Amino acid sequence: MDIKQGFVGTVGNTPLIRLNSFSEETGCEILGKAEFLNPGGSVKDRAALYIIKDAEERGVLHPGGTVVEGTAGNTGIGLAHICNAKGYKCLIVIPDTQSQEKMDMLRTLGAEVRPVPAVPYKNPNNYVKVSARIAEETPNAVWANQFDNLANRRAHYETTGPEIWTQTDGKVDAWVAATGTGGTYAGTAMFFKDQNPDIQCVVADPMGSGLYSYVKTGEISSSGNSITEGIGNGRVTANMQGAPADDAIQVTDPEALKTVYQLLYKDGLFMGGSVGINVGAAVKLAKKMGPGHTIVTVLCDSGARYQSRLFSRDWLKQKDLWSDELLPANFQA
Ligand code: PMP
Numbered sequence: 045m046d047i048k049q050g051f052v053g054t055v056g057n058t059p060l061i062r063l064n065s066f067s068e069e070t071g072c073e074i075l076g077k078a079e080f081l082n083p084g085g086s087v088k089d090r091a092a093l094y095i096i097k098d099a100e101e102r103g104v105l106h107p108g109g110t111v112v113e114g115t116a117g118n119t120g121i122g123l124a125h126i127c128n129a130k131g132y133k134c135l136i137v138i139p140d141t142q143s144q145e146k147m148d149m150l151r152t153l154g155a156e157v158r159p160v161p162a163v164p165y166k167n168p169n170n171y172v173k174v175s176a177r178i179a180e181e182t183p184n185a186v187w188a189n190q191f192d193n194l195a196n197r198r199a200h201y202e203t204t205g206p207e208i209w210t211q212t213d214g215k216v217d218a219w220v221a222a223t224g225t226g227g228t229y230a231g232t233a234m235f236f237k238d239q240n241p242d243i244q245c246v247v248a249d250p251m252g253s254g255l256y257s258y259v260k261t262g263e264i265s266s267s268g269n270s271i272t273e274g275i276g277n278g279r280v281t282a283n284m285q286g287a288p289a290d291d292a293i294q295v296t297d298p299e300a301l302k303t304v305y306q307l308l309y310k311d312g313l314f315m316g317g318s319v320g321i322n323v324g325a326a327v328k329l330a331k332k333m334g335p336g337h338t339i340v341t342v343l344c345d346s347g348a349r350y351q352s353r354l355f356s357r358d359w360l361k362q363k364d365l366w367s368d369e370l371l372p373a374n375f376q377a
Contacts, residue, residue, distance in 0.1 A: 050129055051083050055082055055089045056207065058078045070327060070335065072330035076342065079342055079344050084118075087345065090228075091119060091122070091228075092119055093122070095189075096126050105132065112135045112188065113135075114174065115175075116274040123188060135155065135182070137158045137175040145350065145352065172191060190225045190227065190283075197228075200230070204228065204235075206235065208340055212340070218245070218329055218338070219236050220326050220329050221322055222275040223249075226280075227283045230284050234287060244329075246291045246329055247291075249321070250296075250321050251266075252269035253278070254279070255277055255292060271317060272300060298365060298367070299320070301365060301370060303324040305371070307323065315346065316347055322341040322343075
């Protein structure tokens, strides 16, 4: 018998997918961990589950209690699913710049959703800080605190990393991933380095994020911005502190879009924007390392969460990011 125990028992153990078109182009094996196949639809199901289990084990989350979090959406969706499955309430503070699809999903799940203006972390009204205050003021509530709660990266040290290790028989030359909280990148990188310190661990970063300069120079600085959601950071979170990083690679929005459209039309994979950054960075790394290497990255969530943005010609045109070349030649007008 092979029966998963509800939502919680279905998180993780995702397939590792060879990205055929990119592997053939580069001569490397470019592999994507299929996190969009988690039951809540994203890589963040793993962190959400570890954070809730950790709160239960610490005795701070009780039946009927409330889980409060500030999130770009996917962590909130994971938390809301698990809260439903375990009998908790869920309250989500989200920057109002995030996609309608993610907000609608949170409301469908029954979470209380509080959109707030997107302001930088140092502003006291930043969504993360608002969520901390709400958790403090709400009786019987816990703050998930995904950015600085190390249960987040532990999820990846204990599950994502070991799964990839087994799936590749330990034949990994490089690991590359963008970071939001840093949990996915750091936990997996730490696991890989513990198995084999020669594995190259590389941070992928969108424009407007400070981590590229942090890895390269030790200083946080950034310019530009990105339409990708859930990734990039202007600070080094607790989850990123002490994470190994051999290098960093920047990927622009046009590069990420080209990658996402190629995944859709050449590989048949409908992926979100952060996947464009991840796979775009994996391709750049493959070109730098040369053929014959195995490079692993993350397929964080599905394109369905961004249909009204990344896959809307009108929306992309408004952002001056549309190009007919995104479509295969036989689709172009
Ligand atoms: N991609 C997407 C779409 C996400 O929502 C997130 C999480 N915010 C990430 C990537 C990054 O994951 P992590 O928080 O583990 O760094």
